Amino acid sequence: MKSLFIPLFLISYIFANEDYEYIKNSIEMKYKNQTPKQWGENVTGVKSKLNTNEKSIVLTMDACGSKKGMGYDKEIIDFLIKEKIPAVLFINARWIDNNLSTFKSLASNPLFEIANHGFKHKPASVTGKEIYKIKGTENISELVDEIELNSQKIEQITNKRPKYFRSGTAYYDEIAVQIANDLNYEVIGYSILGDAGATFNETQVEKSISKSKSGDIILIHFNHPKSGTKNGLIKAVKKLKKDGYKFVSLSDYSLK
Template sequence: MIDRYASIVPTKWGERISGVKTKLHTKDKVIALTFDACGGKDGSGYDEKLIQYLIQEHIPATLFINGRWIAANPATFAALAANPLFEIENHGTEHRPLSVNGKLAYGIAGTKNVKEVIHEMNDNADQIEKLTGKRPTFFRSGTAFYDDVAVSVAHDLGFELAGYSVLGDAGATYNSEQVYNALTKAQSGSIVIAHMNHPEKDTAEGVIKAIPQLRKAGFSFVQLASYPED
């Protein structure tokens, strides 16, 4: 695979390129809540308030977990993986944009070649499979940026690439009102991206405020794998 892609030059770069799924393929009033746990020096916290609210309200969600976050939170990861409300998916080994030439996104250097693309996806998938007995089928890169060559590599490895249609907390930088406003604009089939690794931020409060309004509007919540995606 490395040889096959080594000489191909990417022509597209971004969050919404072909092969990255951004919506559920349905007209049902359902929303897929997805929460990233990015890991690393400033990103290995655990927003227990957010997760306990989801559990209390029986709200399913998809959790994209980075390898560094698992290493920092092994017991919490095991508990989350054992809870059927949560679908555990792959947020990469080192939380890097998925590129074959080191392209940056938000100041984070992407993978530099096909070998690093494979490492970024497979090593964390192997770890999740070893710990949970189930190999993740979805991958979201650090920053959710991809180039078109990396997308093809991901598909050859058997991964679906998960983008988003609703920016729920902008990397956990939104205040609670901004999170609320973002989530309450969700539509049928929306995939919401937010974060569960910054308990010091306002994501939990915004989500807790938005969920009752979304339910009142007739929406229910599903795991990403429950529906096909566009």
């Protein structure tokens, strides 16, 4: 079956002209008879490493916007700015709504690239599949909304459309990943689970992140300031830098 790749300029044109249903209908037609066979964090098409042997690492940080996840760990951000460490920030629409001035400040800092973490923080499914008692997007139409409504929100505020998508919970079926690709996103997983949804204590965070090697993508959260993430991250980053590792952005390398 031929790819439904939609050029970025055309997507922007369609959204600007309020013809959003055109994209959804086209994608529904392409995938309506396909049934996903995979479900997980590392299904076909999810990128979880940099394509490099250099001592380069990417720090990706999520802000999920759940009822208990509306916080902002300013000390993590202040540390990254002081050390000039770039990070890719995957941000959910609900977190943006509750932290708008902070979001604008982060988006204006060239150290940080804003990425798409979904509109309602749902797992990316075309059948409503569930994980961690969180029901995924029910169908293709809802999946497109989950991706694109948050992207539109980000673009309206920052004047820049995000290039990367990570679903709520980082779970996908492979059809959902293909649809995100058709919409011009690379779907980003991880190779280092840095804080396990901000549940790790400081020692666990430090130990996990300190294991990073060339090309790893680290996943942590910056919306839980009372967690062990901050102190564990700071200690691990200092170790890694001492060992000759540098922190880069996703866009600095191709992904695999």
